[in-house]
Amino acid sequence: MPGNPSPDAEQLLKALIEQMRPAVAPETGLIGIHTGGVWVAERLHQALKPAIPFAALDVSYYRDDYEARGLRRDVKRSEIPFEVEGRDLILVDDVLYTGRTIRAALNELFDYGRPASVRLATLVDRGGRQLPIAAQFVGARVDVEPSISIDLTRGVDGRLAFVLNRRAS
Amino acid sequence: MWLNPSNPQLDRKGQLHHLLTLEGLPAEILWQILDTAKSFVGVKVKKVPLLRGRSVFNVFFEPSTRTRTTFEIAAKRLSADVINLNVAVSSQSKGESLLDTVDNLSAMHADMFVVRHGESGAPHFIARHVAPDIHVINAGDGRHSHPTQGLLDMYTIRHYKKDFSNLRVAIVGDVLHSRVARSQIHALTTLGCPEIRVIGPKTLLPAHVEQLGVQVYHDMRQGLKDVDVVTMLRLQNERMQGSLLPSAQEFYKYYGLTDDKLAVAKSDAIVLHPGPMNRGVEIDSSVADGKQSVILPQVTFGIAIRMAVMSIMAGNK
Numbered sequence: 360m361p362g363n364p365s366p367d368a369e370q371l372l373k374a375l376i377e378q379m380r381p382a383v384a385p386e387t388g389l390i391g392i393h394t395g396g397v398w399v400a401e402r403l404h405q406a407l408k409p410a411i412p413f414a415a416l417d418v419s420y421y422r423d424d425y426e427a428r429g430l431r432r433d434v435k436r437s438e439i440p441f442e443v444e445g446r447d448l449i450l451v452d453d454v455l456y457t458g459r460t461i462r463a464a465l466n467e468l469f470d471y472g473r474p475a476s477v478r479l480a481t482l483v484d485r486g487g488r489q490l491p492i493a494a495q496f497v498g499a500r501v502d503v504e505p506s507i508s509i510d511l512t513r514g515v516d517g518r519l520a521f522v523l524n525r526r527a528s
Numbered sequence: 529m530w531l532n533p534s535n536p537q538l539d540r541k542g543q544l545h546h547l548l549t550l551e552g553l554p555a556e557i558l559w560q561i562l563d564t565a566k567s568f569v570g571v572k573v574k575k576v577p578l579l580r581g582r583s584v585f586n587v588f589f590e591p592s593t594r595t596r597t598t599f600e601i602a603a604k605r606l607s608a609d610v611i612n613l614n615v616a617v618s619s620q621s622k623g624e625s626l627l628d629t630v631d632n633l634s635a636m637h638a639d640m641f642v643v644r645h646g647e648s649g650a651p652h653f654i655a656r657h658v659a660p661d662i663h664v665i666n667a668g669d670g671r672h673s674h675p676t677q678g679l680l681d682m683y684t685i686r687h688y689k690k691d692f693s694n695l696r697v698a699i700v701g702d703v704l705h706s707r708v709a710r711s712q713i714h715a716l717t718t719l720g721c722p723e724i725r726v727i728g729p730k731t732l733l734p735a736h737v738e739q740l741g742v743q744v745y746h747d748m749r750q751g752l753k754d755v756d757v758v759t760m761l762r763l764q765n766e767r768m769q770g771s772l773l774p775s776a777q778e779f780y781k782y783y784g785l786t787d788d789k790l791a792v793a794k795s796d797a798i799v800l801h802p803g804p805m806n807r808g809v810e811i812d813s814s815v816a817d818g819k820q821s822v823i824l825p826q827v828t829f830g831i832a833i834r835m836a837v838m839s840i841m842a843g844n845k
Binding site: 417419420421425426427428429430432433434435436437439466467470471 | 543560563564566567569570571572573574575576577578839840843844845
């Protein structure tokens with residue numbers, strides 16, 4: 360969009376990795392939220408090398424807009440390859456906005472068990488929260504109009520990039 | 529909610545509103561159901577909250593254990609409230625009409641009816657008369673259709689064979705009485721399966737069955753040659769009228785699936801059966817329990833398929 364340069368996702372990822380380095384222990388569970396959050400979690404996992412694999416969460420069954428919008432077409436299966444009970448977890452998403460996705464993710468996580476703690480990491484925080492949710496690790500805060508969506512893409516080379524799109528109203 | 533006049537299963541946006549038959553259901557919706565079911569297979573949590581606060585009424589005018597139970601499990605895993613009504617032994621036997629039964633159930637604030645009925649077309653009839661926000665799923669009507677069984681068969685075939693575009697599928701036995709066979713033929717055709725065979729004695733194949741685009745065989749060994757998938761149908765003793773068959777023993781001799789008959793199919797062919805099985809009538813125990821049998825996985829996939837259908841429909845407002 361004119362006047363709104365896309366944030367550099369690879370640059371933000373580096374910043375995020377450095378912020379998180381002291382917080383990620385070998386047994387910390389990284390949990391990416393489909394789809395963009397999983398890409399970010401995968402890269403964080405490569406860089407921070409916790410001893411356990413990263414998890415992928417699809418929160419479609421827990422979304423609060425199911426009544427209004429139905430089930431998304433391309434639901435993925437949530438894969439959590441470690442025990443949630445008693446573990447320190449970090450939820451990972453690409454863009455933090457209203458906080459509703461994170462609410463759904465927390466509900467789903469607690470169906471798996473009672474974690475010791477849950478923190479939140481996001482590449483971009485665009486404000487606009489509708490729920491009392493905050494991220495502990497943030498690549499950057501950006502200010503964009505509500506009519507613009509910030510979408511993460513992944514190239515064939517694996518590089519992450521943000522694109523700004525005007526929302527279909 | 530306005531239903532699509534050309535296909536009463538779909539709403540005006542072309543989304544699934546009722547599931548009555550697989551005939552005429554667009555491929556896109558079949559793939560959507562299969563993909564969604566895949567996300568439900570192996571879900572580790574016991575329940576997901578999608579249908580919380582909704583009431584699913586299992587209305588069975590005809591006895592069934594497996595289908596009713598799998599619908600019940602599916603609805604409960606979606607957090608719905610499930611009410612099981614065995615209408616065959618209550619209202620109907622007291623003389624209540626089908627519409628009165630449905631009106632009474634609607635007045636109990638049902639969100640979804642899962643209907644099994646001995647008469648072909650009964651679920652269509654109910655779907656036409658319920659309030660517009662109620663969804664109806666056909667759980668088997670007469671000889672007509674059993675769409676969730678057809679879908680779980682498609683799921684099973686896709687799971688083992690990945691792709692429909694190179695498959696040779698044989699459907700064997702009592703095709704005449706089988707709503708499962710019709711549902712399979714429609715779904716396989718829509719999903720692009722190039723060769724569907726039906727195998728059985730003339731008395732148990734519908735007249736002009738080849739007009740459905742299938743090849744007809746009366747000899748088991750010819751029909752099974754080089755097939756990838758074998759679906760055995762149950763011999764429906766309760767629907768037999770008159771003398772369609774000399775005896776179950778003779779049927780077994782010619783059309784029962786034994787190891788030596790299965791040997792003419794491809795070596796990696798899979799064997800499906802909708803259940804309940806008549807061992808020693810349409811299928812030999814050594815095949816039913818053998819390594820090519822996928823009969824028990826079918827039951828597991830059936831729950832995921834029913835979860836997918838219910839959660840897609842309930843989300844389509």
